[in-house]
Amino acid sequence: MRASILLLVAAFAAGVAADDKDEAEAIAEEMRSNDVGVRLGAFDKAAALATPEALDLVAQAYSKDPLGKVVAKAAWAIARIHVAQEEKGSEDDPKWKAAWGKVADLLGKGLLKHREELDVALATIRAMAEMGDPQFVKTLSEDLWKVRERQVIHGRILALGCIRDKTSIDALMDILYVAGREQLEPFALTLAAALKRLTGQTFRDRVEAKKWWKENRGKFAFEKVDPKRRELERRAFEKMWEKAEEGK
Numbered sequence: 001m002r003a004s005i006l007l008l009v010a011a012f013a014a015g016v017a018a019d020d021k022d023e024a025e026a027i028a029e030e031m032r033s034n035d036v037g038v039r040l041g042a043f044d045k046a047a048a049l050a051t052p053e054a055l056d057l058v059a060q061a062y063s064k065d066p067l068g069k070v071v072a073k074a075a076w077a078i079a080r081i082h083v084a085q086e087e088k089g090s091e092d093d094p095k096w097k098a099a100w101g102k103v104a105d106l107l108g109k110g111l112l113k114h115r116e117e118l119d120v121a122l123a124t125i126r127a128m129a130e131m132g133d134p135q136f137v138k139t140l141s142e143d144l145w146k147v148r149e150r151q152v153i154h155g156r157i158l159a160l161g162c163i164r165d166k167t168s169i170d171a172l173m174d175i176l177y178v179a180g181r182e183q184l185e186p187f188a189l190t191l192a193a194a195l196k197r198l199t200g201q202t203f204r205d206r207v208e209a210k211k212w213w214k215e216n217r218g219k220f221a222f223e224k225v226d227p228k229r230r231e232l233e234r235r236a237f238e239k240m241w242e243k244a245e246e247g248k
Helices: 002-031 036-049 052-064 068-088 094-113 118-131 134-141 150-160 166-178 181-199 206-216 227-246
Strands: none
Touching (some): 036 068, 052 068, 052 094, 094 134, 118 150, 150 166, 166 181, 166 206
């Protein structure tokens, strides 16, 4: 009886895998279409499929498609796939780890490549924030004040607030302390929100923030965040992202 059940489970799993492969092939075909609408629609399907194969297809489109709005939609799909994978709890799967490693490299290069394309830059930053990979810290913080678009500066700061690593707090503290008052003023609330999310602290000014971090960096540890809290944080940050996209 037990052997029969195991065989049925194995057969079902094989069937699901085959269906996923067929769907991935169909999505790949749509992503090669000359019809932009078809290409854009393929990302919705890839995000819904949310397999390593689907992620790989989206990543390829992100790096190779010549149209900015398609690249932006690909970045959106990357973020949605990450949310779906997180909900499934499959972070330790070797296939996923390999796939996300490739994506992280592409996003880092993509932000530099598309820094003058507002929609693509913001979508890329959103994907980086969702992934929360510490390797993004340098790309997000480097030459921040040379960025022309205010929305992108807001977005980069918010993304740093989503990366649970001490180097991200280091970067935010540097941004806070190095910038002049007039330069910093439009982004003060965004910086405060990013630091609050990572440290749990509300600072009166940058002197207090720098002093606190100097005293606490060595012993600081991030609290474990359960899925429910993660979702609440994600929703709370949506309003901040909306303001970032509006350049407020």
